Amino acid sequence: MEKATVVVIGGGATGVGILRDLAMRGVDVMLVEKQDLVNGASSRYHGLLHSGGRYAVKDQEAARECIEENMILRKIGRSCVEASGGMFVRLDSDDPDYEQQWVQGCKDSGIEATPITLAKAFELEPLLSKHVVSAYLVPDAAIDGFRMSWQNVDSAKRYGGRVKTYTEVVGVIKENNEVHGIKIRDYFTGEEYEIGCDILVNAAGGWAGKVAELAELEVGVQPDKGTLIAFNQRITNHVVNRLHKSSDGDIFVPHGSITILGTTSMSVPSAEDTSTSREEVEHLLSIGEMTFENLRNYRMLRAFAGSRPLYMPPGGASGRGASRGFAIVDHEKQDGLKGMFTIVGGKFTTYRLMAERMADQVCAKLGNKEKCRTAEEPLVPEVSEEAKKAARKYFPAYGTDLAATRLGPERFARVTETLARDPEKRELLCECENVTRGEVEEMAKELSSFRINDIRRRTRLGMGTCQANFCALRSASVFAKVGRDEAARDSLGQMKEFLQGRWKGIRPVLLGRTIREMEMTRALYELSFNVNGGEKE
Ligand SMILES: Cc1cc2nc3c(=O)[nH]c(=O)nc-3n(C[C@H](O)[C@H](O)[C@H](O)COP(=O)(O)OP(=O)(O)OC[C@H]3O[C@@H](n4cnc5c(N)ncnc54)[C@H](O)[C@@H]3O)c2cc1C
Numbered sequence: 001m002e003k004a005t006v007v008v009i010g011g012g013a014t015g016v017g018i019l020r021d022l023a024m025r026g027v028d029v030m031l032v033e034k035q036d037l038v039n040g041a042s043s044r045y046h047g048l049l050h051s052g053g054r055y056a057v058k059d060q061e062a063a064r065e066c067i068e069e070n071m072i073l074r075k076i077g078r079s080c081v082e083a084s085g086g087m088f089v090r091l092d093s094d095d096p097d098y099e100q101q102w103v104q105g106c107k108d109s110g111i112e113a114t115p116i117t118l119a120k121a122f123e124l125e126p127l128l129s130k131h132v133v134s135a136y137l138v139p140d141a142a143i144d145g146f147r148m149s150w151q152n153v154d155s156a157k158r159y160g161g162r163v164k165t166y167t168e169v170v171g172v173i174k175e176n177n178e179v180h181g182i183k184i185r186d187y188f189t190g191e192e193y194e195i196g197c198d199i200l201v202n203a204a205g206g207w208a209g210k211v212a213e214l215a216e217l218e219v220g221v222q223p224d225k226g227t228l229i230a231f232n233q234r235i236t237n238h239v240v241n242r243l244h245k246s247s248d249g250d251i252f253v254p255h256g257s258i259t260i261l262g263t264t265s266m267s268v269p270s271a272e273d274t275s276t277s278r279e280e281v282e283h284l285l286s287i288g289e290m291t292f293e294n295l296r297n298y299r300m301l302r303a304f305a306g307s308r309p310l311y312m313p314p315g316g317a318s319g320r321g322a323s324r325g326f327a328i329v330d331h332e333k334q335d336g337l338k339g340m341f342t343i344v345g346g347k348f349t350t351y352r353l354m355a356e357r358m359a360d361q362v363c364a365k366l367g368n369k370e371k372c373r374t375a376e377e378p379l380v381p382e383v384s385e386e387a388k389k390a391a392r393k394y395f396p397a398y399g400t401d402l403a404a405t406r407l408g409p410e411r412f413a414r415v416t417e418t419l420a421r422d423p424e425k426r427e428l429l430c431e432c433e434n435v436t437r438g439e440v441e442e443m444a445k446e447l448s449s450f451r452i453n454d455i456r457r458r459t460r461l462g463m464g465t466c467q468a469n470f471c472a473l474r475s476a477s478v479f480a481k482v483g484r485d486e487a488a489r490d491s492l493g494q495m496k497e498f499l500q501g502r503w504k505g506i507r508p509v510l511l512g513r514t515i516r517e518m519e520m521t522r523a524l525y526e527l528s529f530n531v532n533g534g535e536k537e
Pocket residue numbers: 009010011012013014015032033034035036037038039040041042043044045046047048049050167168169170203204205206207208211224225226227228262263305306307308309344345346347348349350
């Protein structure tokens with residue numbers, strides 16, 4: 001039977017953070033994830049690296065954790081963080097008393113909130129509503145959840161950490177109130193087998209309650225769904241937050257070439273619920289346009305949703321009332337089951353701290369005295385300026401820096417070499433995100449690439465302006481040729497699945513120019529490939 005000293009369940013930010021931390025302390029650790037990595041909340045989120053300002057009034061402990069981790073993640077994950085800065089703006093309709101509490105809260109939590117004049121606010125953010133009456137700058141930033149999580153995994157692997165994707169935990173093996181391993185199911189073959197371990201860490205986010213049930217334990221986790229809208233351009237230069245009691249649709253986060261507006265908050269029975277609706281989109285727009293009056297003039301790319309794993313201690317509040325802090329449950333202490341922990345709650349911004357606290361407890365059980373080093377050591381070494389300079393000859397005009405941050409030094413060197421050797425590999429499969437054939441082929445060969453969507457999460461293929469209009473068919477043919485797995489050969493199936501994923505997010509925002517573009521996509525794929533399977537004449 002395959003074995004690891006520690007098995008971590010769940011490949012979201014929390015799980016990959018624990019994997020890295022334990023691997024760096026020399027622990028034999030394996031992570032299992034039922035889908036691709038970053039399949040849950042850690043990619044279905046706002047992408048805000050919180051300064052803590054959002055929590056400065058309601059939850060100062062969370063606020064302090066955010067500002068401290070914000071500073072650490074900027075340092076260790078430079079290519080994942082866009083240090084755009086943040087602005088809190090109060091509208092004339094918002095409560096002035098709250099502003100005073102917020103200023104004090106930031107001071108008490110150690111968050112630098114600098115008041116600026118309205119003239120300065122409009123100079124920095126010219127599209128702001130004229131109803132803005134006060135503005136402050138804070139150290140908010142944007143953070144790429146996919147990249148940050150993958151870089152944790154790359155770092156963990158350098159220290160011997162192991163990862164199995166598309167591997168669902170379907171049972172916990174225990175004897176005499178002690179955990180001995182897990183039973184898992186392979187997503188593609190349905191095969192079930194066992195992995196032995198001494199310690200099991202349940203980091204399954206919104207599914208943590210379900211995983212606990214496998215061990216006949218109870219953990220109160222309430223999946224809290226939030227819907228977000230991605231706009232096709234940068235509406236703001238800073239992260240713009242509305243300065244009022246936290247509510248729906250009051251944060252705009254600029255990411256690369258897009259802006260994300262969100263979010264809603266709604267208790268749902270299952271974290272699998274990632275549905276969005278036109279009503280939610282309308283709701284978000286109607287609130288968002290109070291801060292940016294011409295919001296409806298911008299083209300929406302898609303809507304998407306994820307579930308916050310809110311920890312519900314007995315008798316606790318739900319929804320926005322629930323704490324954004326995190327909890328670690330030692331099931332030996334709580335339930336008498338030795339060798340199992342659950343970690344749940346928190347935020348993406350605090351994933352590293354959560355991992356540190358979890359790894360401290362695991363190491364204490366193992367008698368491992370190594371200290372946490374995840375706050376000091378960068379996730380990946382940076383690509384050197386010389387390497388980028390040499391690569392510019394082969395990459396598309398704006399593509400070198402993007403590819404360098406996506407790939408990291410080793411893969412970037414390999415792709416550069418491929419493009420230099422074979423000019424055909426310089427072909428752009430995805431124009432919107434500047435992804436070359438060489439880069440897609442490099443990622444297609446990775447052990448974790450089973451579907452085009454897995455490559456999308458690594459390269460951003462299909463995530464830009466045209467939402468896979470052209471790259472779906474191109475990438476399907478490339479993947480069929482170089483993909484490792486049998487599934488890759490089904491190019492039509494792969495292409496349909498990829499397009500269907502895009503369509504899911506586009507459907508709730510089918511308005512104006514988006515309809516025109518979708519009609520073009522539909523014509524292209526239905527007429528050329530008959531993807532909807534109509535009758536042959
Ligand atoms: C709409 C929304 C907006 C947010 N905005 C922000 C923000 O701007 N900034 C911020 O800091 N935080 C934000 N958050 C919170 C943040 O996204 C989450 O707190 C964080 O991503 C949770 O990470 P996680 O690893 O605990 O859970 P997840 O990322 O959900 O990971 C859990 C993983 O476990 C896997 N899994 C489940 N069951 C099993 C099983 N049986 N076997 C194997 N694997 C399994 C799942 O597939 C999943 O990949 C937001 C959340 C939402 C929903």
